[in-house]
Amino acid sequence: MGTPIPREIHDLEHERFLEEVHSFEFWFHSVEGYLSNTTYGHRADQVDESPTDPVERQHLITVLCNYCIGETAALEGASGLIAIAPNQLTQVFLSTQVADEGRHLEVLLHRMRELGVAYPAQETDRRASRALKQFRVELLKLVEGRDWEAAIFAQNVILESLEFSVFRAHAEIADPITKQILEGIIKDERRHIGFGENELGRRLHGAPHIRTRLARVRRELDHLVLGMLEDSSREIGVPADRQADLARSYSQCVERLGF
Amino acid sequence: MVDPLEDTDESAPTQRRRFVLEETGFDEVPARYRKFYRKWRGAGDQLGPNEAVCPVCKVVIRSSRELWPGDRLYCMPCMSRLVVVRGADGTLEARVSY
Numbered sequence: 349m350g351t352p353i354p355r356e357i358h359d360l361e362h363e364r365f366l367e368e369v370h371s372f373e374f375w376f377h378s379v380e381g382y383l384s385n386t387t388y389g390h391r392a393d394q395v396d397e398s399p400t401d402p403v404e405r406q407h408l409i410t411v412l413c414n415y416c417i418g419e420t421a422a423l424e425g426a427s428g429l430i431a432i433a434p435n436q437l438t439q440v441f442l443s444t445q446v447a448d449e450g451r452h453l454e455v456l457l458h459r460m461r462e463l464g465v466a467y468p469a470q471e472t473d474r475r476a477s478r479a480l481k482q483f484r485v486e487l488l489k490l491v492e493g494r495d496w497e498a499a500i501f502a503q504n505v506i507l508e509s510l511e512f513s514v515f516r517a518h519a520e521i522a523d524p525i526t527k528q529i530l531e532g533i534i535k536d537e538r539r540h541i542g543f544g545e546n547e548l549g550r551r552l553h554g555a556p557h558i559r560t561r562l563a564r565v566r567r568e569l570d571h572l573v574l575g576m577l578e579d580s581s582r583e584i585g586v587p588a589d590r591q592a593d594l595a596r597s598y599s600q601c602v603e604r605l606g607f
Numbered sequence: 608m609v610d611p612l613e614d615t616d617e618s619a620p621t622q623r624r625r626f627v628l629e630e631t632g633f634d635e636v637p638a639r640y641r642k643f644y645r646k647w648r649g650a651g652d653q654l655g656p657n658e659a660v661c662p663v664c665k666v667v668i669r670s671s672r673e674l675w676p677g678d679r680l681y682c683m684p685c686m687s688r689l690v691v692v693r694g695a696d697g698t699l700e701a702r703v704s705y
Binding site (some may be wrong): 541 | 638671680682
C-alpha cells in the first residue's frame with residue numbers, strides 16, 4: 349500500500365482514499381463493526397415479534413420474496429461485472445459486493461424459514477414482482493453484453509438506490525428481527541450506491557458521450573422501476589402519497605449525475 | 608463607492624476553530640475512522656461547524672477543523688469525495704465531486 353493514512357482523514361489524497369475504501373481490508377473491518385455479534389443478520393437473543401395476523405404475515409413473506417429476487421439480481425450482476433471491471437481495484441471492490449449480496453440473500457431466505465416458509469426459493473419464484481423479475485433479466489443482458497457503464501447504472505444506481513430507500517422505509521415499521529436484518533443490509537448498501545454513483549460520475553466527466561447511452565437505458569428501465577416501487581410500496585404498506593419519498597434517493601442520484 | 612479596503616468584514620474569522628473528535632457509536636467503517644462520522648438523528652438534529660451531511664448516503668461527516676467553503680471531505684461509508692460549498696440559504700453544505 350502507499351502513503352500512510354493521515355490523522356485527519358479528509359487530508360488524504362484522492363487516489364489513496366480510493367485505494368483504501370475499495371480494499372477487502374476496509375470492507376472486512378467495516379462489516380466487523382456491525383455484524384460480528386449477529387446470527388443471520390440479527391442479535392441471537394432478539395425475541396421474534398413477527399406478525400401473528402395471517403394476512404400481515406403473508407404480506408411480509410411476499411416482501412421478503414421480492415427482496416430475495418433483488419438480491420439475487422445484484423449477486424449475479426456483481427459477480428458478472430468482475431470479469432469486465434476496468435481495473436483491479438474495482439474488481440476487488442466488486443468481490444466485496446458479491447460477498448454482501450450473498451449474505452443478504454442468505455439472511456432473507458433464513459428469515460423466511462423462521463416465518464414458516466418450507467421452500468423459500470420456490471416461494472420467491474412464485475410471489476416475486478413481475479417488474480422486478482424483468483429488471484433482473486434486463487440487468488443480466490447488460491452484464492452479458494459487457495456494457496460496464498450501463499450495467500453499473502442499472503445495478504448500483506437504480507437497483508441499489510431503490511433497495512436503499514425501500515429497506516429504510518420498511519425498517520421503520522418492521523418487527524425487531526426484520527428491522528435488524530434490514531439495518532445491516534442498509535449499511536452495506538451505502539457502499540454499493542456510493543460506488544455506482546462515483547464510478548459513473550468519474551466516467552461521465554471523462555467521456556460525456558456515455559450520457560446519451562445511459563439516458564436511453566434509463567428510459568428503457570424506468571417503467572420497471574416504477575413497477576418495482578408500486579409493488580414494494582403496496583406490500584410494505586407505504587401510503588400512495590409517500591411513494592415519491594421512496595424514489596427520492598434514485599431521482600436525486602440521477603439528478604447529480606446530470607440526467 | 609465603497610473603498611474595497613474599507614468593505615472588508617473584520618468580524619470574519621481568520622483562524623479555524625479546532626475540534627476534538629470523540630466516538631459517536633458509528634460502526635460502519637473500520638474503528639480508526641469511526642470518529643469522523645455519525646448518524647443523522649432526524650428533524651431535531653443540528654450540524655456543528657465542523658459537520659456536513661453526505662448527500663449520497665445521508666451520514667454526517669465530521670472534521671477536526673471548522674469547515675470552510677472549498678474544503679474537501681471524504682464520506683467513507685459510501686466512498687464519496689465531497690466539496691464544502693455555501694448553499695443558497697447561506698449555510699454550508701457538501702456536494703459530490705466526482
